[in-house]
Amino acid sequence: MNLRRIFAIAFKETLQVWRDPRSLAIALLMPLMQMALLGYGVSLDIKRVPLCIHDEENSQTSRELVQRFVASHWFAVAHTLGADRAVSDAMDRARCVGAVTIPVDFSRHLAMTGAASVQTIFDATDANSTNIAIGYAQGVIGQTTADFQADWAAARGLPTQKAGKVDLQTRVWFNEGLDSRNFIIPGVVAVILGLVGAQLTSLTISREWERGTMEQLVSTPVTALELMLGKLAPYFLIGLVDAAFCLSVTAFWFHVPFRGSLGTLMFTTALFTLVVLGIGYLVSVRVRSQLGASQIAVTLTLVPISLLSGYTFPIDQMPAPIRAVTLIVHARYYITILRSIFLKGSTLGELAVPILALALYAAIIMWLAASGFRKRLD
Amino acid sequence: MFDRLHAMLIKELLELRRDRWAMFRLLVPMFIQVLVFGYAATFTVNSVDTAVLDLDHSQASRTLVSHFVATGRFHIIDRAATQREITQDLDAGRATVAIVIHAGFGQYLNSGRTAPLQVSVDGTNSNTALIALGYVNQIVAQFQSEETAAVWPARIMSASPSIAAALQERPWFNAGLEDRWFFIPGVIGTLTLIQVVSLTALAIVREREVGTLEQIMVSPIKPIEFILGKAVPFFLIGLGEVLLITVFGVLWFHIPFVGSPLVMLLGSSLFLMAALGLGLLLSTLARTQQQAFALNFFLVNPLFILSGFAFPIAAMPRVLQWFTLINPLRYFLVVIRAEFLKGVGVGALWTDLSALALLATGMLGISVLRFRKSLD
Numbered sequence: 065m066n067l068r069r070i071f072a073i074a075f076k077e078t079l080q081v082w083r084d085p086r087s088l089a090i091a092l093l094m095p096l097m098q099m100a101l102l103g104y105g106v107s108l109d110i111k112r113v114p115l116c117i118h119d120e121e122n123s124q125t126s127r128e129l130v131q132r133f134v135a136s137h138w139f140a141v142a143h144t145l146g147a148d149r150a151v152s153d154a155m156d157r158a159r160c161v162g163a164v165t166i167p168v169d170f171s172r173h174l175a176m177t178g179a180a181s182v183q184t185i186f187d188a189t190d191a192n193s194t195n196i197a198i199g200y201a202q203g204v205i206g207q208t209t210a211d212f213q214a215d216w217a218a219a220r221g222l223p224t225q226k227a228g229k230v231d232l233q234t235r236v237w238f239n240e241g242l243d244s245r246n247f248i249i250p251g252v253v254a255v256i257l258g259l260v261g262a263q264l265t266s267l268t269i270s271r272e273w274e275r276g277t278m279e280q281l282v283s284t285p286v287t288a289l290e291l292m293l294g295k296l297a298p299y300f301l302i303g304l305v306d307a308a309f310c311l312s313v314t315a316f317w318f319h320v321p322f323r324g325s326l327g328t329l330m331f332t333t334a335l336f337t338l339v340v341l342g343i344g345y346l347v348s349v350r351v352r353s354q355l356g357a358s359q360i361a362v363t364l365t366l367v368p369i370s371l372l373s374g375y376t377f378p379i380d381q382m383p384a385p386i387r388a389v390t391l392i393v394h395a396r397y398y399i400t401i402l403r404s405i406f407l408k409g410s411t412l413g414e415l416a417v418p419i420l421a422l423a424l425y426a427a428i429i430m431w432l433a434a435s436g437f438r439k440r441l442d
Numbered sequence: 443m444f445d446r447l448h449a450m451l452i453k454e455l456l457e458l459r460r461d462r463w464a465m466f467r468l469l470v471p472m473f474i475q476v477l478v479f480g481y482a483a484t485f486t487v488n489s490v491d492t493a494v495l496d497l498d499h500s501q502a503s504r505t506l507v508s509h510f511v512a513t514g515r516f517h518i519i520d521r522a523a524t525q526r527e528i529t530q531d532l533d534a535g536r537a538t539v540a541i542v543i544h545a546g547f548g549q550y551l552n553s554g555r556t557a558p559l560q561v562s563v564d565g566t567n568s569n570t571a572l573i574a575l576g577y578v579n580q581i582v583a584q585f586q587s588e589e590t591a592a593v594w595p596a597r598i599m600s601a602s603p604s605i606a607a608a609l610q611e612r613p614w615f616n617a618g619l620e621d622r623w624f625f626i627p628g629v630i631g632t633l634t635l636i637q638v639v640s641l642t643a644l645a646i647v648r649e650r651e652v653g654t655l656e657q658i659m660v661s662p663i664k665p666i667e668f669i670l671g672k673a674v675p676f677f678l679i680g681l682g683e684v685l686l687i688t689v690f691g692v693l694w695f696h697i698p699f700v701g702s703p704l705v706m707l708l709g710s711s712l713f714l715m716a717a718l719g720l721g722l723l724l725s726t727l728a729r730t731q732q733q734a735f736a737l738n739f740f741l742v743n744p745l746f747i748l749s750g751f752a753f754p755i756a757a758m759p760r761v762l763q764w765f766t767l768i769n770p771l772r773y774f775l776v777v778i779r780a781e782f783l784k785g786v787g788v789g790a791l792w793t794d795l796s797a798l799a800l801l802a803t804g805m806l807g808i809s810v811l812r813f814r815k816s817l818d
Binding site: 084086087090091094097098101102104105106107108109110111112113114155156157158185186187188189190191192193194195196199202203206233234235236237238239240241242243244246247255259260263266267271274354355356358359360362363366367371372376377378380381382383385386390400403404407408414 | 743744
């Protein structure tokens, strides 16, 4: 290995990047735009679910129940409807996501038997949102019921609580406000770095093939390893700038709480950048056409990073074979690391497993990439 | 005109056929993505890793814990002996939920007093935490009503009949609340968008980069014929993908398709035209394939996130909601999901379909104009 040759390749590659300002601008501006857009776009917080209410009874009690739905900030009561047909029509046209029907004998039933039912219909196309909305609706009904019960007992001069009661105290750790952004934005950083990184390096070698400069490269004394290190160096810098930028936006703009140490963050980020660039380079070594290289790079990065990394969908809920596949998704480890550093303030020692996994990953990818490059023209 | 278009089409198809890997690169990622989405894309919360600290050791506390286990929603990984162990479980991420039952829980409950029960949830994944908390609430409410009914059946009946307004929820269109039914139809839109836009953009830029575009331009072919010649094969590929994924989703994942194939075809055609327009537009903005590739990422990722595919549009800030209005994927997803699950007709979808038509003509129009200019 010759440092001078590595430097020469790095210098050539830097010049090439520098003299293609459009690509450089894309590489530096893309993460900026994406962070801004995605940071705001990736919220799973379900608030103000559009709700239609069909109050058949229109009594004092039923109106109070309606009022409870209106007053809770979980629902936006969009329409009050007159008939069953109108309900199904409103759902078909997606004007409301849920419809509450208070039956005509609601308060009479409640007074006579002590139990009455309210029917809600949800457009469950989006199963997750529906699940959460049902939880909210149960909360509203539960609270209203408790108040009705207290009123009823007070009217008869009875003490409200006779039976033993479980006082459920729930505490949420690490992400106290249950803000989905605190959970997803660190994932967004990993997705953007993973995509940008692979995109930066996946065309470097195939471009030499397509443009015919490979012959010149092969005739120089440079070795495969030197070529790789030299080619990766400028992109590593760009990747680190992108990473620094994305992480700053996460902490200072979106105010995701940062509880860990900066050193751990920098070390792990550099490691992940290396893995990502290495994957792009490996594709580039293997596939000679730029079109093919780009398609393979997208396939290898976009889907695994956005689906199998735990970025939105929790890995522990996946079936076992898919869980096994996620073990080879590099972003999985980085996302775990990022979330732990940001939200839990984990230290290097606590993160040993994912860090070692990333390091092993980097070593294997680099070895494959370096040995995959042959100085031959056929 | 048709002769020249015919020749152009033959050239494109030949190019596609002689690239041995082209079909492989199209089909393999597609099947992988559909499979991954079908199996991995789930927000369901089942067997959450749970640590229990039971300091009471009473019958009531054991019953409560067995209630948690019986639902299948919680999986007990650690029966801790001290508060410290519980804290460590949460810190290390071994457990997502920790239940602490203090000493005296059963006794308090039996003597009619308030018995505290502490539940801590790791909120790192806010969605899982929120749903798990909902289950905790339901289980505790269930436990409480059974407990009170068992301990004081007589007193309950005579003194304080509980007034309860029960919520009967009926999820329409997706009664089992299956995430798969939501995501697989969505994959049709996102996949065709990603592939059609990148194929169109890269194919044209390659001709320019390799220098064959000039050869085509000196031939008598007109720009519009060139564009059509490029667009028709990709349009057909896109339609083929829509069809394949639909069939795969219905046969393999048993997603119901209750709507009309014709409405689906109409929506798909309009959407593919918009996607082709986008690809063409990208090709006019990029000089090299690398740039086209980067721009493609730059464009497709936001289109994907801001479409309602996974993240509800209603949860986005107002400004981003406006952005989604010019995203063809947004409307296409509404159409596909409605056709798969709701089976509504053109009447209920006319706003989405006309928005798609508008975007398709707009995007194709602008990009054709720009493309003709870039040829001069």
